[in-house]
Amino acid sequence: MEATAKTTHKQQLSQSKNKGGAPKKKVKRELIIRIRMTATERFYIDSKAKTAGMRSSSWLRAAAKSAIVVPRLTDDERRILWMLAELANNLNQLTKLAHQLGLLTVARDCSKILNEIDITLKHLNNHDRKSDNG
Secondary structure, eight states: HHHHHHHHHHHHHHHHHHOOOOOOOOOOOOOOOOOOOOOOHHHHHHHHHHHHOOOOHHHHHHHHHOOOOOOOOOHHHHHHHHHHHHHHHHHHHHHHHHHHHHHHHHHHHHHHHHHHHHHHHHHHOTTOOOOTOO
16 A cells, blocks of 8 residues: 555655746647748838737748638630630721721720620639639
């Protein structure tokens, strides 16, 4: 019976003894990502992190969580973009011909259609499009 009392007393001593140092982190970051960047890009990241009062690595983690990724154009969107570009070229040729021949009404109609195509192209090229994921 004495033997068990001694082992539990030793266990209590070892558990209560503080070894010092920093406390253990709840989430241990074990993985490392290495990226190549220019000095300008590094300066930009460091200055933004400093402004936010953070380390660069913490700022990058926070930025990665809140970043909005703009997806590339799908095959359908590229096909539509190509068709719109062809239509815009054809209408531009028609407008030029209408101006040369003096067909003012045709030139106005073609200009309206060209303007609509231009608006559609700008919408497709807009980098603020939201992705389907978020």
